[in-house]
Amino acid sequence: MLHNRPKDLQETSEASRVLQAIRQIVSEGLLPSDGRLPTERHLAAELEAGRASVRRALDTLEAEGLIWRKQGKGTFAGQPPDPTEELAAQIASDVDPLSAMEARLCIEPALADLCARRATADDVARLRKLAERTHDAEGSDSAEIWDGALHHAIARIAGNRLMLTAFTLIDEVRMGDDWQEKRHRARTPETRAFYDAQHQKIIDAIHARDGTAAANAMREHLETLFDNLRKSMEGRP
Amino acid sequence: MLHNRPKDLQETSEASRVLQAIRQIVSEGLLPSDGRLPTERHLAAELEAGRASVRRALDTLEAEGLIWRKQGKGTFAGQPPDPTEELAAQIASDVDPLSAMEARLCIEPALADLCARRATADDVARLRKLAERTHDAEGSDSAEIWDGALHHAIARIAGNRLMLTAFTLIDEVRMGDDWQEKRHRARTPETRAFYDAQHQKIIDAIHARDGTAAANAMREHLETLFDNLRKSMEGRP
DNA sequence: GGATCAAACCAATCGTTCATTGGTTTAGCC
DNA sequence: GGCTAAACCAATGAACGATTGGTTTGATCC
Numbered sequence: 001m002l003h004n005r006p007k008d009l010q011e012t013s014e015a016s017r018v019l020q021a022i023r024q025i026v027s028e029g030l031l032p033s034d035g036r037l038p039t040e041r042h043l044a045a046e047l048e049a050g051r052a053s054v055r056r057a058l059d060t061l062e063a064e065g066l067i068w069r070k071q072g073k074g075t076f077a078g079q080p081p082d083p084t085e086e087l088a089a090q091i092a093s094d095v096d097p098l099s100a101m102e103a104r105l106c107i108e109p110a111l112a113d114l115c116a117r118r119a120t121a122d123d124v125a126r127l128r129k130l131a132e133r134t135h136d137a138e139g140s141d142s143a144e145i146w147d148g149a150l151h152h153a154i155a156r157i158a159g160n161r162l163m164l165t166a167f168t169l170i171d172e173v174r175m176g177d178d179w180q181e182k183r184h185r186a187r188t189p190e191t192r193a194f195y196d197a198q199h200q201k202i203i204d205a206i207h208a209r210d211g212t213a214a215a216n217a218m219r220e221h222l223e224t225l226f227d228n229l230r231k232s233m234e235g236r237p
Numbered sequence: 238m239l240h241n242r243p244k245d246l247q248e249t250s251e252a253s254r255v256l257q258a259i260r261q262i263v264s265e266g267l268l269p270s271d272g273r274l275p276t277e278r279h280l281a282a283e284l285e286a287g288r289a290s291v292r293r294a295l296d297t298l299e300a301e302g303l304i305w306r307k308q309g310k311g312t313f314a315g316q317p318p319d320p321t322e323e324l325a326a327q328i329a330s331d332v333d334p335l336s337a338m339e340a341r342l343c344i345e346p347a348l349a350d351l352c353a354r355r356a357t358a359d360d361v362a363r364l365r366k367l368a369e370r371t372h373d374a375e376g377s378d379s380a381e382i383w384d385g386a387l388h389h390a391i392a393r394i395a396g397n398r399l400m401l402t403a404f405t406l407i408d409e410v411r412m413g414d415d416w417q418e419k420r421h422r423a424r425t426p427e428t429r430a431f432y433d434a435q436h437q438k439i440i441d442a443i444h445a446r447d448g449t450a451a452a453n454a455m456r457e458h459l460e461t462l463f464d465n466l467r468k469s470m471e472g473r474p
Numbered sequence: 475g476g477a478t479c480a481a482a483c484c485a486a487t488c489g490t491t492c493a494t495t496g497g498t499t500t501a502g503c504c
Numbered sequence: 505g506g507c508t509a510a511a512c513c514a515a516t517g518a519a520c521g522a523t524t525g526g527t528t529t530g531a532t533c534c
Contacts, residue, residue: 014506039495040495050507050508055496055497058496070496070515070516071496072496072514072515072516073495073496073516073517087324087402091399095398102399103403105347106344106348106400107343111343162339162340163339163343252477276523277525277526278524286478288479288481290477292526306525309485309486310487311525477532480530482528484526486524488521488522488524490520490522491520492517492518493516495515498514501510501511502508504508
């Protein structure tokens, strides 16, 4: 409770006072295990503020990605949950690497296209940073992870929730199991240099806002991956 | 009703009599659109048999894969549904009609392509039958359903589990609600004739095993749907 | 005795209702 | 302009009852 707020010390506005108070609640571990915050009405009463002020503060925190809200449900700390993983686990058993690649070849060029048409300057900068990380990665493991992050970022920037979910589904299944090893074998120093160049080409097209070129570059990239995967598989089935 | 069953002709047992009767109900198209069978109690009364006999018959049909049952829900013809619906229901809230159409434009042409390369003669025959049903459908509701079944069949024949799941995801979200009404307005007698012709074109391409043509025909079909949806939306937002 | 039926009960599901919660608007107060 | 208070909307969830498949029991009929 903050009942003893001195009325004469109003150097900071009501808005920032409330924001600070809620931010403290969130950052400290003072929440139930599900991360649920008190209701807006409750917070308003507790902080002796109006609901509008509380909501403005929550708006800020939501924009910062620290909380997420759902009408009729509540306000929660952290990121909104992604139910995709569960579904991916369920269907992973009857999906083989080739059909996963087929699916990627279908959806990722389209995502690159949308990405090129919707990316902001910030987005492009973030992609370049990810490509750099992929390039600089030491081990094959690490390179895989940054490569995945790059593809995922492109999917997110594309700005279509359904297609992002479809991509995530494919990605989860792909990361799932088994063929991890096969892909590892398919990633040699030579292919890595090749992949880096293709990533550059994709990002350049996105930077140039050329959706068609981005889609083509992505398709080319995936075809390369596909070929290498096939080679690696027919060698040792 | 089978009230006039002669008591003296008991060459076949009660069990097989009930089984035959229910099998007929399932195989004929005497079910509501969702494939729901009458309740066990209802069937028992209708067939003048006990519930136990009806259940034994349903056990057989379930073992044959012709029906599936769920406690508290009912008995249905066909196969049990995917776990995809759950995911669809969860993300349906933040998907708008336009982005759903965007996703369809991405995935369905690719599915048509794969379908053309993998469909058997039986598959093509089934597609033609569905297109016919769509054409003959009386109401706008009914046409929607058969249209959906046609697109779903193409996705299934394409033979890629991941892409089928992605399609089902989009389809479930699309069928969810809200915009149902908008799509209804977009479906007029003129557009329906147009759609029928486009369906024909798609199936012809599949029949000819021409993947590229099938994809293009599908894309054209979806573009038409997209345009009509947009018109219908801007008219009354 | 085997098969069948009637009845009763259990458990899962669905539709409805109602309270809760975030989302939004309006009016009034410094 | 910033803030509060109040009222309303829309979405969610908990609770209840009705429905439906799942199961058991005992009676009935060849």
